[in-house]
Amino acid sequence: MSATAPPSAPGDGIDHVDERLLRTTPLKKLLARPELGSVVGAIAVFAFFSVAADGFLRPSSLGTVLYAASTLGIMAVPVALLMIGGEFDLSAGVLVTSSALVSSMFSYQMTANVWVGVGVSLLVTLAVGAFNGFMLTRTRLPSFIITLGTFLMLTGLNLGVTKLITGTVSTKSIADMEGFPSAHSVFASTLTVGSVELKVTILWWLALVAVATWILLRTRFGNWIFAVGGGADAARAVGVPVHRTKIGLYMGVAFCAWIAGQHLLFSFDVVQSGEGVGNELIYIIAAVIGGCLITGGYGSAIGSAVGALIFGMTSKGIVYAEWNPDWFKFFLGAMLLLATLLNAWIRRRVEATK
């Protein structure tokens, strides 16, 4: 296990042959990518709304679609990595809100520069992630149960602590405090490219996807993620630090929740304490549409980004097509099933030709 393992070296030494190590033709290589099914789906959804929805192809509309995809995609990336590592995080949705609440209330109550609040929030959020990972590895309970507990506790804390400190259900505005302008430009500014307004979250999102892809495919830690997801006991037997890997993955989710939370705060400068519930499932849906297996050991970061893009296109495409929004969830469910079936079918075809 050298730290500078060449990319094509078997990183986990497990008996099963990783699909990344096969000598194959470029076409086969392409077919074996986890995100292939979702890319086909994304092209289909894009083509569909281009025809069905008037105004969908306008640059400003696409800017809105990308923004919607990025706010979800920032969280779908670490959730995808966590799912490849074989675990769930049901607390990810409310953790975003918690992170925003901590920044805002700490800065306001201490009358500190908002960057202080942002820093404290990072520590608190990472601590929650570490708590999730630590509880999981210590208790050996399924992550579904552990993070369900965290989810409920955080939901209560968000409401209770906010009410206790501010006396109301949302935080006070921090827009007039020192450091707000610079924090706003980092987390929530708008870049104008030509006539299109692009939110900075799109850059954050692309950067996270690039980093996560590099980690997965080019580093030792990436190999560990695939190993612990494929089979924790086998991975431990060959010397993979399973506990550390899983705690690291939960901290990764927490870090991205911090980014998403800061965006929430600095784009609106007030945070509602009751929000974020239910989003955790949407992150998981994006990862699954993008080709992650629910059982772990298989998936990609790029796939999660494509899943988020499909989600963004659908949620906003329905608006442009002037459909009744009541149907949105139905479409989402149908798309989830279709994408997963397509992924499974492609995987079977690829494995049959091995």
Added chain:
Amino acid sequence: MTRLRTGGVRAAIGAVLALALTGALAGCSSTGGKRAEDARKAAAAQGRAAVDTPRWSFAMVTHSGDGDTFWDIVQNGAEQAAAKDNINFLYAHSDEAQQQAQLIDSYVAKGVDGLIVTLAKPDAMKAAVAKAVKAGIPVITVNSGAEQSKAYGALTHIGQDETVAGQAVGEELTKRGRKKALCVLHEQGNVGHEQRCAGTKETFGGELVNLYVDGTNMPDVKASIEAKLQSDKDVDAVVTLGAPFADAAVQAAKSAGSKAEIDTFDLNAKVAAALADGTLGFAVDQQPYLQGYEAVDLLWLYRYNADVLGGGKPVLTGPQIITKDQAGALKQYAERGTR
């Protein structure tokens, strides 16, 4: 043997289907149901355009969650006005501030001719509404955000001042000689709800206690109110903040053996019926139908004639205290989904 058995199953299924069919034909109800509803619908307004203005598109974006009765009535009002004014009416909603802002952005990008927005989370909507105003789209705010509406550049605000509505409830409770009231908040994190209870506290001569319940879980609502009524025998009035919760409070009072009077904010068919038969004390209505209807109509007036209503002040649709005397007339309107 197996073949025989499957044959038996098939015959059984056939028999059940035949029974169900004859039952359906023979067992018609002469009261209620779809037929009664159709008759009521025929009595309601017919949706035909009464003007020949161009077919403008007006979009409404609210902070409603999925499947909310109150917003259904608002939408009914808006759709009725849209039919009369030859408007293409678009509706979208999300209870997440970020999603709601993105939906407004979508409609601005689409280039609608008018926008109706709720400002339950005003700060989160600020940028999106500003973008709409900058694009030259007339904006009207409804239901919540009376304080911010003007500053954000909206033409006018249509709704009820929650504090004023609360004060009206407090006065009514005092008039009825109540001593101790329970204010049931079913949505933690809703500023308007807090204002309602605070307003009630201001003008109520007796003592007011807040009780938080989980509004998405009706059995839990009932159990919480029941537990409170059992443990505190002095409570002689329960105020719920939404029509669906009034019924849960009535049942809770019954099983707790409490004599407390149940009163509620907002109206639906069940509340109107309960008011008429004296199960409920009174309801305070903010006329949601009017909020949807007027918003669309005022946008049309602005487009057609540059008219603005309210003189820079919010146009109030409530509070309207409804007691047994008015409930009978309102029942039929509530049943067709417009009150």
